[in-house]
Amino acid sequence: MNTATATLPVEKPAKSRGYWGNVGARVVRDPVFWVAASVVLALLAMALFGPWIAPADPQASSMLSRLKPIGTDGYPLGSDELGRDMLSRLIVGARLSLFMGITPVILAFCIGSAIGILAGYAGGFTNTAIMRTIDVFYAFPSVLLAIALSGALGAGIGNALLSLTIVFIPPIARVAESVTTQVRNRDYVEAARASGANAFTIVRVHVLGNVLGPIFVYATSLIAVSMILASGLSFLGLGVKPPEPEWGLMLNTLRTAIYVQPWVAALPGAMIFITSIAFNLLSDSLRAAMDNK
């Protein structure tokens, strides 16, 4: 070896924008992204700081002030069937509603990705065994499975979280397996095997970086569904128990009030609707930014 090659170039090489850098650049140019992101941030702020932002105590009931309309003095968005301030309950309710919606997706993302990547990389019999088991759960419509599981386990936040997580694991695992199988057959994975690396290193260095992106975007599209489903469980009485403020539960208890104060009764659902739209738009713009190679 001649000495000229033994010395390193002095300056550090210029690092160019990677894949995520490019996705980020595309996404910030999308106006829909900004609208959706600001709504989501506002909701998250409500969830985090709820108890301090709310003007009144969400649990303070007053039988004299039941079902006041929107715009009443002291009750800007009206009051519910127990006389509690709707605005405060809606704000504080964000915490539980968002928590019940987002947490199952996060858990299912972790578990489902692990299962799917394992099945996708291992191939052969392991793959078949895992995916056929997943198929059995896929054979249930998700709402039915969620309700059946919740119904079987009983009401309560923990049980609802468990059943929702179980409902979302199969679709995420499927996506993970599909993407991993594609990546596994690429030449650069073969080249990595040819370098003598073991399976664990290959998955860590070469597979994960190429696979987690698409799975993540798919998972974000599930958040809205999860929120609606979680609130739906509370609506049926299977999730959060009273008197906790949660939008789905509030819809349930206010149902009978639709003849008396229809618009107050409809408010919690409107919050769910807005949250769902925001997350769907966010996920859509992220997917659009990623599709563009």
Add this chain to the structure above:
Amino acid sequence: MQAPVQKPLLSVQGLVKHFPLKKDVLGRGGGVVRAVDDVNFQVLPGETLGVVGESGCGKSTTARLLMQLIEPTAGEVLFDGAKVGSRDLPLKEYRRQVQMVFQDSYASLNPRLTIEDSIAFGPQVHGVSGGVAVARARSLLAKVGLEPTRFAGRYPHELSGGQRQRVNIARALALQPRIVILDEAVSALDKSVEAQVLNLLLDLKDEFGLTYVFISHDLHVVRFISDRVMVMYLGEVAEVGAAETLFETPRHPYTKALLSSMPSMDPDRRTLVAPLAGDPPNPINPPGGCRFHPRCPKAEAVCGQVVPSRKALALPGVTQGVACLIHEPGSGHTLAALPTAQEAA
């Protein structure tokens, strides 16, 4: 007086790979694709062995078998006398010695890694520390003609095809192997870029003392770069020999036909008649006897029954050979020589 017998660096004996075909629900189908059937050859230290043949002849499968990226159905590969995968030569150690450059330059690189990270990955797997591996990657980039300050931090999609292939070559060299297998490595490049990369390969071979196995369907390129050439047909070796000798005086009828199909700039050497007749081969049900016999202009009845012998091709010191009954004394072919008194005895 015989030249001293050179010990082969790589010796392939009886290599077989059959791919099973799936049966459908009624039990039809099944059978195997005989992709590689009883292949024997050697690779001598310091040479470039060219491998040519039609699509489907088994060149790429052989390359992957050499790299142990797929498991052989039968046969063995010996590196420097030691059997690959045995206790003397565990697989991971063998992988350091033999590396491969693939045809598709883009698909061979992880789109999420910078090219210096891609190159540094191999050494890191074998225990080289991060800093040293990256330094080695950068010096290799300089070697293949890509200035590290400009290129090291780039991603594959920001490079041209020729540049990516240089990166792949640098990546193959990062483990300091002794043999580099080039599987159609320049086939996808523009001609001018191809010439540059070929010259780079020759320079690197001299500088690092490498041995190449160069697989290609482009006969001109193979002639340019190879010391010896091996011709494959339908999963078997048809002929092996020194490059110039093989191109000037091909012996196997298939080699003759292959070479006469090369387009030439010489107006006196136009191809007037299609060199090969007959149906293209089917590796699922290959013809019996010599596999080339349905298309061979010199075929006779015996060719459909007797398989030409190839065992000699793997023996040390045997640098050329032909798998054809015409060149086997005593085979029964009318053009074959009669066995000498010694052989008949």
Add this chain to the structure above:
Amino acid sequence: MLAYLLRRVLYTLPIMAGVALVCFALVHLAPGDPLVSILPADASEDLQNQLRTLYGFDRSLPEQFFSWVWRALQGDLGTSIASNRPVTTEVMTAVVNTLRLAVVATLIGFFFGCLFGFVAGYFRNSWVDRGASLLSVLGVSVPHYWLGMVLVIVFAAQLNWLPATGAGPGGSDNWVWDWEHIKHLLLPAITMSVIPMGIVARTVRALVAEILAQEFVVGLRAKGLTHFGVFRHVVKNAAPTALAVMGLQLGYLLGGSILIETVFAWPGTGFLLNSAIFQRDLPLLQGTILVLAMFFVVLNVVVDIIQSLLDPRIARS
């Protein structure tokens, strides 16, 4: 082709077995003694044991599973603890009601979804497209139980045009397709149709845009084909996937009708499921879930088969 169909049908059998297992296991996940709901609090040991034997709760779980499956295959899903009627009868009546609702909802959703999706895909990237896309995002994002409530507020409470709940005069057993009954069907069906509408619109839009962008369409136009001719080609290419999506949506509606049926007090399977859960009526719960899940599995197979008949490429893969 035949091989593919055979394989597809055979493959369903282990899935069905798995589904039955999950149904059975689900219900036995429930903590607590299944007898609690039927027994008076001070029931004697004797009575408890009698009932336990009667309902088969004293046998081992695998035994219970196989005897349940065996009887189910013969059409006997046990007796509802709460109503004392055979589960099969209850479920089948409810299924018919839900089907009425779900089929109407699917048809509405499919029709408008295709319309919006097609228009959006044809005029892609114009304001029509963006408008339709926005509508379909709204459709997909809406919590349907809330939408039901809003529709009830607007059309029943405020305007009093349509009834809020129920399945019509004479209960669900005397269904006739007359206005008296249909007006009970309208609100829940429209509510149910919104989400499938959104999904179908999105899918059709993507399909149409993709087909129109392909080169063979340019070739057709160059051949001199009229707009109507191109339209027919697009429909032929989009039909398999669109129909598949519609079939799947029908399946989801069947399984997921519980929320809407609760809002509108529609006497379908969802409503039945609801009461089974709250009354902890295990045989009814098991039976309902099993029937719904099986419906979904069969529907999936039918959709797959129809799709492969319409799109020969699928059978070859």
